[in-house]
Every structure is written in structure tokens, then in C-alpha cells.
Amino acid sequence: MQGIQVSGQVPRRTRSKGQRRLTKLQPYLFIAPAMIFYLGFLVYPMLVSLWTSFLDWDGLSANYTFVGLKNYTDFLFHDDVAQTALYNNVLWTLGALTIPTSLGLLMALILNRRMPGTLAFRTIIYAPAVLPLVSVGLIWSWMYNPNFGAINLFLHWVGLGNLAGGWLSSFDMAMPSVFITYVWGSVGLPMILYLAGLQAINGDYYDSARVDGANAVQRFRHVTLPGLRESHVIVLSLAVIGGFKVFDLIYTMTYGGPGRVTQVLGTWMYFQTFQYYHAGYGAAIAWVIASIILVLAIPYIRHMSKE
């Protein structure tokens, strides 16, 4: 307090030592319930699964052996299906990054006008996004059914019967067929996010660009696209993260088949753990998935926390 002259009496509250300790503890007391749940239901299981990934264990018995990084080296060097699954995930992610996102953007651009019926269209396109993916998978499995599925019936009806086939049982068509289902169910979210982004762009920018002589394409390039930067970051990050988490659609529609051509990391982890009782190996795959997502999601997380 050197150099500061205070005139008059400043009332000062005196506190006992115990009181002061309580004040220091107070914030932690407030977050304690959340912390307990977080530690008990998230951190602890994660640590257990990390430990499991270093074991050779069937997941049930009391016997296990510590094998170090063997599960990880097996995954990388001795498991052809894991390679297929990884390849499928990468392909899926590339597809997820481009197809539903650009479709979503296109629809957002079309529906971002004051026209009668746009609300109905927005609702219809977004509707699949609220369905559980398991239901989506089941519905589309019926549609793909070679005998009574809507798709083959339609092809016969329009005279393209020679194109009809067993969509999900074909080695070549199974993966694209599942992916089409994914696109159907996942254009809604990017559309909604892009719509929100479009509506946040100040209309003056468009007017200004028109006065500057920009045509429709130039306005899209110089006003709309830059204005959607935030939306791009969110949409693309979610697509990447989703691309490595694929499970439900594959599980319900192809069960990883025919053969193992549609296995992805998510299903392969499930098969290893619950079908083949390789809990240690399954846990290792889980950690591979988690690491990939984490690495890919870091730019997203950093971007979001910067805002």
C-alpha cells in the first residue's frame, strides 16, 4: 500500500482461517458433482480401456496376459481386415467431406430465399437427421431388398430391370449402397448449418458487391463463400469425425459383408470384442479410432475455443 494515501476509514471484514480455507475450496465444491461423474464415467473407463489394449484377454475370464504393444503391431502389420476397414473409413470420410456437404450447401442456397414452401422443404430434408441411424439402416435395407425392395421394383417398373440386383450382397455395390443411405440421412445437418451461416451474412455485402459490379457467381465467390467460413469449419470437422465413427449403418445393413468388404474400424472393433472375444485387440482398435479422430479434430477444437 506504499504511496497510496487513503483518507477516512475503510471498513475491512476480518475472516478466520477456517473461513478463508472454505472460500478457497468453494469453487471446487461447486464443480465436484460434475467432476465425479466425469472421472467415474469417462476418465476411469478410458484408462481401463487403454490398459486393456495392452492385454491379451477374452473380456470375460479372470485370466489375461500383458502383451505390451502387440495388439497395435498386429493391427498395423498382420490384419488384412483392419487394412480394409481403415481403407473404407478413409474412403467414407472423403465421401462424407464432399458429397453430403456440397449437397447441403446447394440445398441451403436454394432454400435460403423467401419463397412459399421453403419451410416445408427444409423440414423434409432435415427430417432424416432426427431418425436414429439404426432405423435409417433398417428402412434402407428393405428398400435395397433384391426381391421386394422399392428400388428394384422401381427399376423394373421404369424398364431398367437389368440394373436391378442384390445391392447389399454385391461385392462392388455394397459399400456405395450404404454410403447412399448415409448421404440421404446426413444432408440435413450441413444444410441447417449452412442456412444459419447464410442468414448471418449481412445483406449489405450483397448490395455492395452488386454496386461494385459483381455478377451472381462473383457474389457467391467473394461474399457467400467467405461469409460461410465458420460454417465450413464446423460442417467439415463434423464430417471427418463422423467418418471415423461409422458403425450403425454398416452393422444394420451389411454386417460387414459380403465377405468382409464393408468392414470399417467401428464394426471390426465390435466383431473383435464381442464376436471373437479379443477384448484387448478391440480396445486397441478403439484407441486407434480415438487417436485418428483426436488428431483430425484438434484444428476444429482449437478453432472453436479461439472464438
Added chain:
Amino acid sequence: MSSVELVGLHKSFGAHEVIKDINLSIDEGEFVALVGPSGCGKSTLLRIIAGLDETTTGDILLDGEIVNDETPRERNVAMVFQSYALYPHMTVTENLSFNLKLSRLPAAEIMARVAEAARLLELGDLLKRKPSQLSGGQRQRVAMGRAIVRKPALFLFDEPLSNLDAKLRVQMRSEIKALQDKVRTTSIYVTHDQIEAMTLADRIVVLNKGRIEQQGKPLDLHRRAANIFVAGFIGSPAMNFLPATARLSDRGPVAELADRTVLQIATGARIRDGQPLRIGLRPEHLALVPDGGIPARVRQVEPTGAQTHLHVALAGLDVVVVVDGGIEIAKASSVQLRIAPELVHIFDAETEARLNGDHG
């Protein structure tokens, strides 16, 4: 540079008619201010001239040619928006050169024009910044620069200063005036600030509910407002209005106020005995006199420095009087007011139209 002509302009949004039969011609190089209360259609009119909105009926002529179907680019107009609308992801340089790049001007020419605008508006140090890194006044300057680099035929301003604080607004106002003296481009300037209009414009056009109430030189509007609306809109502090009755006595025409106080008015007003009037008294025209004036009681004293605004009770109404800031007057004191008869504005109480002839 262009001359502008608006012929029989109408604009409706659905059933709501916003612009009602506007006829206006603007000479080459003229600076015209469009003023009027909020919602009177100023921005709409400007957007129609710019080519951002279409007319419902009527024609827009630039240099005598109908341009109704031309895009803003073809009309070669530049516009400064109230929000500035600087492209947020572009630097100042990129903002300034955007139009020139779209016009495929040679790079050297673009550089030269940007440098010229930067010099005129003192933007030199800011060229590499993004709009988010600029202050309000700097953004405003960039917005002006963006209009200038294009060397347009016509400048359109939509309340360009209304987002600035009072001090900056005054400063930018004189900068705009200086700039206009240099470039002399035909300009239409929308504002609801009548002081801006008075100080900047060669001519003021007063809009009300989509119609032109009056147009003319700033001081002409101030001295000979055609009706109560214009008289009340132009001038600050605003004109005082009092209901009165016309009396033709042998001492000449007078206006009798509600409390029977009589006010001498100029001869030559087209009034008949007993006609209901509204008289307008400019606060700066009311003078304090030692005696022989109209007695009034001071209700409120508002010193502003150079001037003091007195709120006095006259015929039961609140009347503002502007006096020299050096005069000391206490609240609740009694004063005597006088106004020269030829400075009393006389309006018909019903039609609200001006009744007296020229004076100044």
C-alpha cells in the same frame, strides 16, 4: 459525371406504397441531400437510383437516358452504405480495388487509383489491415475511398455518418465537404440529420411519407419553409409553433395567441380576419428585451456554451429561445420577448401551408 432525373417514380412493397410520385432533376456536379423522418422512403429511393431495387412505375434517367433496366454496374454508380459494408475478409487495399479488379483494369492503373484514394483520405497506414482492425471513422473513410477509386458518374450516400459519435461526425462532415470540392461528382446524400444536409448540400429535398414536401437551397428552406412539416424539420433547435387567430386591426395584421397576447405580423400575408393560424417562431429570432415585449416565464435553462436555450412558457406552451451564452438568466425568472413581425412564419392551421410571402 451524370445528371439525374426521376420521372413519376412509384414504388410499392406489396400493397404498401412507399414512394409516391417523385419527380426530381439533379444537375451534373450537384450535391443533393435527401432528408426526412425515419421510414419516409429515403433509402428506398436511393436503392432505386442505384439499381438495387426496381421501380413499380416511373423512369430513372442518367444523362438523359432511361436506365430502368440497367444494373448498378452499367449505371456506373458508387454507394456508401450506413453499415459501410466493407468486405470483412479483404484488406483495405482489396476492398478499395475490388470493383477495379472486377472491371479488369490493368494492375498498374489499380495501384495508382488506390494510392490516390489512400492519399486523399489519409489511409496510407491502414492499407494492409482488415476492416475489423479499423476504428469507426477509419472504416467510414475506407467506405468513401471505395466509392472514390471508381471515378463513378454518381455518388450515393445512405446515412454514411450515422454510426459515428457526434465529434467524429462533425469531422467527417467537413472531410466529405472538402472531398466533394475536390472531386465534384454528382452526389445524392441521404440523412435524417438536417444539420448535415444544411452544411453539405447545394440543394435539400425534404421527403415525407414517400412524397417530396419541398426542395431548395438550404437557407431558402430555412427561411421560407413551404409548410409546417418542413419548417419543423429544418432548423435546430426546431421552430416553435403556436396556435393563433388572425386579426386585421387598424394597426395592421396581428396574430392573437390562445391567451389573447397579440403578435404583430408582417403585412402581405394572405390572411382573412378570424382565420385559424399556426405561427412559427425560430428560437434564434426571439430576442430578450428590457421592456415592451411579450412577458414570459422561464421554465428551464439549458446552457450549451456559446448559446443558452431557454424554455419559456408563452401562451401556456413551451417555447424555446436561443440567447447568447454570456447572458445569466435564472430559472423561474420573468422575461420579455420580442420578434420582428417579418420573422414570424404564418401557416394555415388546416392546410398547414405557408401564408406569408418572402422575407429573410
